[in-house]
Amino acid sequence: MTGLVVIGASYAGIQGALAARDAGYSETITVVADETWLPYQRPPLSKDFLAGAATEESLVLRDRAFFANKGIDLVVGVRAVDIDRRARKVGLAGHPELNFDKLLIGTGSRARRLALPGADLSGVLYLRTLQDAIDLRASLLDAAEIVIVGGGFIGLEVAASACKLGKKVTVLESAPRLLERAVSPTVSEFLLDVHLQHGVDIHLGETIVSIEGENGLVAAVQCGNGTKIRADLVLVGVGGLPNDQIARDTGLSCTNGITVDDHGRTSDPNIFAAGDCATHYNSFAQDWIRLESVQNAQDQAKAAGLAIAGSTGPYASVPRFWSDQYDAKLQIVGISRNFDDQALRGSIDDGQFSIFYYRQGKLIAVDSINRPGEQLAARRLIAGGISPTPDQVTDLSFDLKSLPKPANAARV
Template identity: 60%
Template structure:
């Protein structure tokens, strides 16, 4: 029997493998991982790991015994170099071949490289893998001036960790505000204030034109306009690129990711994709989206595992993600793109509030700072298509849970 082959020991890949077993699949299950370590959690890399609050061992998703007990074979440190969808096989580096009845592509995404003068200098770093994190942690110990390119989640989380380590930190963001495409302007301003109060220098509407070196090492960055900032370490966090190269080469339909349906199926029978590398139609976004977040990867991976085991349950989760920065937690649920009205619930000055996003009078997303209760409630409201009136949202005495009770 050829069984199931999963390419990638990502959240999506691991979840698909575990789910297929839980659903009663009896065939062989093999997970191929290009990293030579057991599957691990990535969100703590920019926070707890850099701060020394957890170790590489503490990052593991599951003990090896879990995979052994479920008869899931892990091929670590092996890379798939070719997908032959017609023959139903994948080729590994070194020419080893794995045949499959079903295939799950869960190859994740990679860091988008910066393409300016000096990008190749020693001291220009990215953070995507445990190897990146180990290298960055060692460099942070020796560095004093850090420039972070990109005011997105990775950049701000690294900034939070680096300032706690006593470093001089500057964040350079080309957009007009932090997390411009992810959260409301209210949350952006709040986060800006928090970072500045912690000692992080933040420059928005600023772009780096060159990274300057002393010999082969980073020494400074130059901004458009000629301003120079000293730096002995540059961390680049300017987004991710879907790892869909295998799928593209195999002729699968791709558009900023591998296109899949609500069960994670590609247009090729027996081949699925999930997680960062996949793009799907979302009723919450009103279009095709590719998400890079843990919860999405796990939920979609589960849907794929069920589909492989012929126990279908469509993926229809409300998008949600979180970010820990300094001593606060940002959480977002829904998809705010195209929203035309925001409503604030709670007190911004108290550091515990939520921003409700509406699109044509429909609740589509909620950003929260230190307010998990609102997040749990908002997820249920958005999933059910329930939209409290803005005036009701503003009134903190209004129990928004009543809208769910009334629907039952």
């Protein structure tokens, strides 16, 4: 029996399977995942879960009964090891291979590992999976001094969570500012101040050369400038790498992820990919890009699921991201890279503001701190190709929703 096989049970894999079924795909659907957990939410792992406000059970996306009602066979704790494109088979470790008519790869990404002395010591941790979060939460209980390598989203969210638990936290970031690749200097500076006010020690432009241990346990981090920082626990958050090896091994086109079109289709017309493992040409970035976000995983997988079912609905959603750090809720819509102008709406001092980014007079992205309403307006503006002037943005009396929406606007 052949049908749709999905490799990976995170947001992309599950959404793709559901989208195909809901669009009328009537053949068998089998989702294979190497983790033993039911599909779960990942964003809370660095926040509510570490703080004890969420449990393994509360993170579950859907229970087994839901998948059974949808006619989706969920196979957990089984790793897909290879793909035979000619025979249309997926090899599984320790289990019979699966035949497929269509295949969706939603294998996500993995944490980039440190390659330096001491990186294999006990107490050097990463955060990508639920098991990672369980291990980190348990380790935090006994740790007093935490060193976080990397001032990106994961590093800063864990820093905030650890700080709330009363830990002494140090963040080491090699770039000259926090979240350098994601936000503008203004937002970086604001978040730096927020963390400093909560007692986090942040070192910018700082590299590490080794991690030192005692009796096999992490004890300190040696910095490139000669400084040694004590640590009971080291959390590494230096980015992610796409889990695309299974696609590379079978000859699919891959460049920093599996190359897909706007329907999630790979270089093989019967194989699709979506989420963190896939790279696509994004009209809002005006470039090939691999996005690691829940929004991208779900919307890209919806497009793939529709195509698998023989329907249409290309991926054209405006990219969105978010991060919660203490009481600061950062929301991002669009891709701000290569902006040449910006406008501020609201008050930085009050901790409620948005920054609108322009390229050649066109609005391309908006970062917001504690102004969710403007994010909704920004999604509509960017999707519709509508660009309020900087003067209109800075004028709080001007209603951004009053600008007309073109008939051919993209989905928000």
